[in-house]
Amino acid sequence: MPAPLLQLTGIVKEFPGVRALDGVDLVVRAGEVHCLLGQNGAGKSTLIKVLAGAYQPDEGEIVMDGEHAHFADPQAALAAGIATIYQELDLVDGLSVADNIFLGHERSRFGFSRVSDSNRAARELLVSLGHPEIRPSRETGSLSAAGKQIVSMARALSRQAQVIVMDEPSAVLDPDEVGGLFRVIEDLRASGKAIVYISHRLEEIRRIGDRLTVLKDGRTVAADLPARETPTSELIALMTGREVSAEYPRRTTPLPDAEPLLVVDGLGRTDEFEDVSFSVRPGEIVGLAGLVGAGRSEIVETVYGARRADRGTVTVDGRTLRRGSVDAAVAAGLGLCPEERKSQGLVLDEAVYRNISLASLPRFSRFGATRDSAERSAAHEASRTVDVRPDDPDRVVRTLSGGNQQKVVLARWLLRSCRVLLLDEPTRGVDVGARSEIYTLIRTLADEGLAVVVVSSDIDEVLGLSDRVLVVADGRVVHSGPSAEIDAHNVLDRILASNESSHESEGDAA
Amino acid sequence: MTGDTQTTEAAPAKRAGSMGVARNLGLVVALVILCGVGLITAGDRFASTNNIITVLSLASAIGVVAIGMTFVITGGGIDLSVGAIVALASVWASTTGTQAMAESVGWIVIVTTAIGVGIACGVINGLLIAYGKIVPFIATLAMLASARGLAEIIADRKTQIIRDQGFRDALGARPFGVPVIVYIFAIVVIVGWFLLNRTTFGRRTFAVGGNPEAARLAGIKVQRHTVYLYALLGATCGLAAVMLMSRTQTGSSTHGLMWELDAIAAVVIGGTLLSGGRGTVIGTLLGVLIFTTLTNVFTLNNLSTSVQAVAKGVIIVVAVLLQQRLANRSST
Numbered sequence: 001m002p003a004p005l006l007q008l009t010g011i012v013k014e015f016p017g018v019r020a021l022d023g024v025d026l027v028v029r030a031g032e033v034h035c036l037l038g039q040n041g042a043g044k045s046t047l048i049k050v051l052a053g054a055y056q057p058d059e060g061e062i063v064m065d066g067e068h069a070h071f072a073d074p075q076a077a078l079a080a081g082i083a084t085i086y087q088e089l090d091l092v093d094g095l096s097v098a099d100n101i102f103l104g105h106e107r108s109r110f111g112f113s114r115v116s117d118s119n120r121a122a123r124e125l126l127v128s129l130g131h132p133e134i135r136p137s138r139e140t141g142s143l144s145a146a147g148k149q150i151v152s153m154a155r156a157l158s159r160q161a162q163v164i165v166m167d168e169p170s171a172v173l174d175p176d177e178v179g180g181l182f183r184v185i186e187d188l189r190a191s192g193k194a195i196v197y198i199s200h201r202l203e204e205i206r207r208i209g210d211r212l213t214v215l216k217d218g219r220t221v222a223a224d225l226p227a228r229e230t231p232t233s234e235l236i237a238l239m240t241g242r243e244v245s246a247e248y249p250r251r252t253t254p255l256p257d258a259e260p261l262l263v264v265d266g267l268g269r270t271d272e273f274e275d276v277s278f279s280v281r282p283g284e285i286v287g288l289a290g291l292v293g294a295g296r297s298e299i300v301e302t303v304y305g306a307r308r309a310d311r312g313t314v315t316v317d318g319r320t321l322r323r324g325s326v327d328a329a330v331a332a333g334l335g336l337c338p339e340e341r342k343s344q345g346l347v348l349d350e351a352v353y354r355n356i357s358l359a360s361l362p363r364f365s366r367f368g369a370t371r372d373s374a375e376r377s378a379a380h381e382a383s384r385t386v387d388v389r390p391d392d393p394d395r396v397v398r399t400l401s402g403g404n405q406q407k408v409v410l411a412r413w414l415l416r417s418c419r420v421l422l423l424d425e426p427t428r429g430v431d432v433g434a435r436s437e438i439y440t441l442i443r444t445l446a447d448e449g450l451a452v453v454v455v456s457s458d459i460d461e462v463l464g465l466s467d468r469v470l471v472v473a474d475g476r477v478v479h480s481g482p483s484a485e486i487d488a489h490n491v492l493d494r495i496l497a498s499n500e501s502s503h504e505s506e507g508d509a510a
Numbered sequence: 511m512t513g514d515t516q517t518t519e520a521a522p523a524k525r526a527g528s529m530g531v532a533r534n535l536g537l538v539v540a541l542v543i544l545c546g547v548g549l550i551t552a553g554d555r556f557a558s559t560n561n562i563i564t565v566l567s568l569a570s571a572i573g574v575v576a577i578g579m580t581f582v583i584t585g586g587g588i589d590l591s592v593g594a595i596v597a598l599a600s601v602w603a604s605t606t607g608t609q610a611m612a613e614s615v616g617w618i619v620i621v622t623t624a625i626g627v628g629i630a631c632g633v634i635n636g637l638l639i640a641y642g643k644i645v646p647f648i649a650t651l652a653m654l655a656s657a658r659g660l661a662e663i664i665a666d667r668k669t670q671i672i673r674d675q676g677f678r679d680a681l682g683a684r685p686f687g688v689p690v691i692v693y694i695f696a697i698v699v700i701v702g703w704f705l706l707n708r709t710t711f712g713r714r715t716f717a718v719g720g721n722p723e724a725a726r727l728a729g730i731k732v733q734r735h736t737v738y739l740y741a742l743l744g745a746t747c748g749l750a751a752v753m754l755m756s757r758t759q760t761g762s763s764t765h766g767l768m769w770e771l772d773a774i775a776a777v778v779i780g781g782t783l784l785s786g787g788r789g790t791v792i793g794t795l796l797g798v799l800i801f802t803t804l805t806n807v808f809t810l811n812n813l814s815t816s817v818q819a820v821a822k823g824v825i826i827v828v829a830v831l832l833q834q835r836l837a838n839r840s841s842t
Contacts, residue, residue: 306727330729338727345727347720349787358717359728361710368709412728 003066005030005194006082006163011060013046020046021057022218026196028163033185033195035205035227038215038239044167044198047215051165051196052084053077065162075104083156084165087172091148093141098122100140101155125154129184146177153184164188165196170204171428174291174457182208202232214238239433248464249443255467258282261451262334262420264303267312272298273475276312280420280451285442287466287483288455289491295475296455297339300422303453304336305329316420330359332420335413337406339424339455345409346397353379353393355408359416382411386441403427403434410441420451427461439465459488473498536832537780537796540825544803552810561806563688569802570695571596571753572769576776576794577702578746583774583782584706584789585739586719587639587646591653592747592773595631596766598661599624599751604670604761617676624755625748631657632744636737654770661763670761681756691753698746703791715739719786775822776801779829800825 006028013021021043028034038044049055050062053071062069064080071077077084091100098118099106107118122136131150134143140151149169156164166185170178185195185208199205205212209227213220214235222238260279267276273295280286288296301307303314308324315321316332338344346355356379357364364375380393386407388400397408406426413421426442427435442465446452456462462469463483471479471486471494478498479486548556555561575592582589602608603624612619631653638649672678683690706712717725718735726732747766754765778784779800780793804825808818 304727326726326729327731336727338724343721344723347717347724347787349720350716354713354716358713358725358730361713365710368711369704370708370710370713372708 004028004063005065007063008050009061009063011047011050011057011062013043013050013055013057020218021050023220024060024215024218025220025223026213027223028194028196030162030194031189031192032210033189033197033208033227035209035212036196036198036215037205037212037235042215042239043218044215046218048084048086048165048167048198051077051082051163053082078159078161081160081162082165083159083161083163085149085152085156085167085169087167087169091140091151093139095140096136097126097134097138097140097143097151097154098136100151101125101136101158103155105159121158122154125157126150128157128187129153130187131184144177145172146180149173149181150184153188161193163194163196165198167198169197170199170201174293178204202235248461249440251443251467253447255281256283261317262303262453263313263315265313265315267299267302267309267314269298269302269307269310272307273302273472276470276472276477278470278477278480280453282419282449282451283446284468285446285452285454285466287462287469288453288472289459289462289469290472291457291495294472294495296457296472297424298475299472300336300424300453300455301338303329304334304422306336330416330418333418334420334422335359335416335418336422337409337413337424337426339428341402341405341409341428346405348398349396351394352383352388352397352400352408355397356382356393356411356415359412379411379415382415383408385414386411387437401434403430403438406430406438407441410445414445418450420453421445422453422455424455425457426454427456427458459491463488463491471495534781534790534792534796537793537800537829540829540832541796541800541803544800544807548803548807548810552807555810556807559687561810563692565799565802565806566692566695567689567757568805569798570689570691571750571757572772572776572802573695573795573798574698574746574750574753575743575766575769576773576780576798577698577791578743579773579777580702580780580782580789580791580794581706581715582646582739582743583777583784584719584786585715585736586722586786587736587739588774588784589635589650589740589743590647590770591631591635591650591657592743593766593769594654594657594661595628595744595747596751596754596769597763598631598657598664599627599748600755600761600765601661601665601670601763602627602761603751604672604755605664606670609672609674612674612677617674617680620672620674620677620755621752624751625745628744628746628748628751629741630744632741632747633737635744636740639740640733640736658763665761665763667763669764672755672759672761677756678759681752689757691756694749694753698749699791699795706789706791711738716787716789719783719789721787772801775826779826797829800829 004027006026008024008026011021011024012019024043024047026047036044036047046055050057053074053076056072062071064082069080071080092103095103101122102118107114107121119136123132126132126134126136129150134147134150140148143151153164169181173181185197188195197205197209205227212225212227212230214222214225216239258281261282262280264279265277268274276299278286288299290296298307302309305321305324305326305328313320316334319332321332322328342348347358353376357375361370364371364378376393383393384391388404388407388411397405400408423442427438430438442452442454454462454465463486466483468481469483469486470477471491473495476498479494575596579589579592603620608620608623635650635653638644639646642649681690685693706715714725714730714735717728717730718732722732751765755761776797777794780790780795780797782789782793801822804821805818808821
């Protein structure tokens with residue numbers, strides 16, 4: 001085995017009241033993809049910032065290339081050869097690709113930028129990453145998330161980085177793009193770079209990782225495990241400190257034979273989706289499966305009125321909702337946990353209880369004046385029902401982990417006594433351990449009589465969670481039936497089959 | 511799991527609302543220092559009851575506008591047209607026509623006209639911003655130009671004297687030796703504080719400013735609320751015009767010049783977040799008092815308005831820096 005390129009020993013980082021890192025060891029070798037696993041709050045983000053030089057550790061040592069290193073600021077870390085690609089890519093949208101790549105070390109002479117020179121250098125880097133189609137002069141904001149990632153990587157390479165840290169790079173990509181990302185990572189590995197890869201998705205770690213290190217509560221609990229061979233149950237056990245069954249909470253009681261609560265009939269939006277019909281009974285969970293871009297989120301948001309339907313109706317308990325009115329939907333008992341929790345779901349700098357009561361304010365007011373204590377205690381109760389941790393209604397939502405933030409959004413609709421719950425990617429950014437808690441919670445809510453619609457790009461999740469599944473491809477429902485009668489392979493087959501047929505028909509039309 | 515301590519960098523505050531005291535503390539310290547300077551340099555002339563009342567009446571009209579501005583900024587907006595609206599409202603409410611009507615019906619006509627004009631301008635601002643999707647900066651910039659222009663047209667660039675005795679008596683009264691407009695200011699502060707902190711309207715304002723998309727998806731009528739916010743600010747501008755007319759006995763298209771900057775500065779040094787989602791009425795009150803006291807101290811010391819302007823700029827920077835320090839300390 002080659003000598004370690006980067007070695008961290010006993011790293012400790014304290015914040016007021018929190019020991020975020022409490023003895024982290026990490027050994028990264030050249031030419032490997034080293035995966036970092038851990039739940040939210042395990043210290044991954046802090047560790048990344050220590051590596052990037054954004055935080056200085058309180059204790060412990062960093063050895064880079066056999067020498068002790070101290071990164072006073074991000075520039076120092078870059079100079080030492082560690083480049084970090086953050087989850088929220090730190091690119092300037094208005095600048096060209098080449099400008100972004102050389103941001104901070106612009107190619108200039110006497111203060112004048114050498115455009116053609118930097119464009120040429122940028123092109124070389126992009127070609128070496130296997131993406132010659134990205135023009136260096138292109139405006140970065142016009143690139144897809146995947147394209148931006150490539151630009152970030154080119155930036156890292158332009159700094160002669162030996163270690164490239166990637167924080168959940170696949171979170172913003174669809175499956176095709178993930179494939180492309182992995183090819184780039186493999187090339188980088190082959191050229192002797194070390195990649196530190198952080199992801200929630202175990203299957204990715206299996207595909208791309210060489211070795212892995214598991215963090216829990218700010219400590220390294222396992223290092224140097226083989227990424228492909230280590231059993232999932234062992235990894236989950238290491239991360240959570242307990243055995244978690246990968247089982248989804250199946251229906252335990254028979255579905256009551258009730259009239260459908262939510263009926264969607266012939267719903268359509270031009271250029272997004274067509275002729276979507278389904279119904280959900282109280283107690284039932286209906287899943288929408290499909291790839292990113294198939295129109296799943298659009299469908300759910302249109303049902304909710306956040307997008308205005310061009311055709312079709314949404315009926316709740318026999319009453320047809322006004323098109324394009326979130327208001328009418330909420331009044332009729334719908335609740336949405338949106339896909340982008342932080343930007344669409346939460347007021348991040350507000351307290352937990354205020355986020356929970358947001359949809360129920362009139363209930364806690366008399367002549368417009370809020371009854372703060374009543375509001376607070378009711379919201380607190382709702383947060384306890386879904387088990388938001390820590391149990392502190394005054395805490396600012398921003399400081400909660402992803403799973404607990406999701407629970408806050410769920411609690412909002414529980415407090416509102418909503419009857420139809422629409423969940424868009426309920427476990428995105430939620431760590432493995434907390435996921436099963438969310439699954440159990442969803443099933444419990446359904447058992448209590450809610451009609452639930454779940455959307456997820458994780459097909460296993462949709463199938464595992466729902467009683468009935470709709471497969472969506474290209475804006476159309478291509479299959480619908482009990483989820484017990486179909487497996488992930490079948491779902492993918494149907495999606496692929498529909499893609500082919502739609503391409504054929506396009507060909508006919510042309 | 512114990513995944514509760516997701517350590518986002520330098521989390522501004524673990525608990526919501528715990529920094530209010532510290533923020534205001536900085537402002538109180540600044541105000542106390544200013545008063546100290548006033549005492550040392552101007553002595554009894556500064557500390558006299560008369561002078562204190564002068565400071566308070568000077569603060570009143572702009573203060574009322576700043577309270578309205580606190581709502582708009584907390585709700586994620588900005589309004590550059592407040593000074594122009596004050597001018598237009600004062601001119602409209604003091605035309606010979608309005609005054610003639612006031613003579614037959616009562617002085618309240620002048621007050622309702624001013625407030626009505628203010629609300630109308632605010633509603634136009636709000637509609638353009640919420641439904642016309644024009645950014646607040648531009649929409650209210652347009653209002654700034656046209657409202658003051660309209661004021662000039664109506665008044666023909668002349669100063670209109672207020673002759674209505676009823677109006678002069680009612681708003682010029684001094685119960686317990688304090689002018690009515692100071693009472694109005696006090697009432698606006700109390701009502702504003704209650705509205706922002708203790709009502710559904712206030713809660714929605716925070717949500718709309720903090721994350722409009724989340725507010726919308728939680729079923730809050732964000733567009734309508736935005737119109738309300740600008741209308742509210744328009745109303746405070748109309749009220750400020752009334753107060754200004756009572757103090758100066760005139761309506762003029764030059765009233766309220768640069769008030770937009772004074773009001774925004776007072777709101778921001780008060781601790782309201784310019785990007786929305788966080789706001790404080792008490793901070794704004796302190797901000798207004800700091801600026802007015804500063805002007806007073808400088809005037810008592812015969813310093814020119816240019817020196818005052820420089821000092822104002824410095825105060826804004828120092829106050830904001832001080833607040834950030836204190837806010838950081840309180841959160842750690």
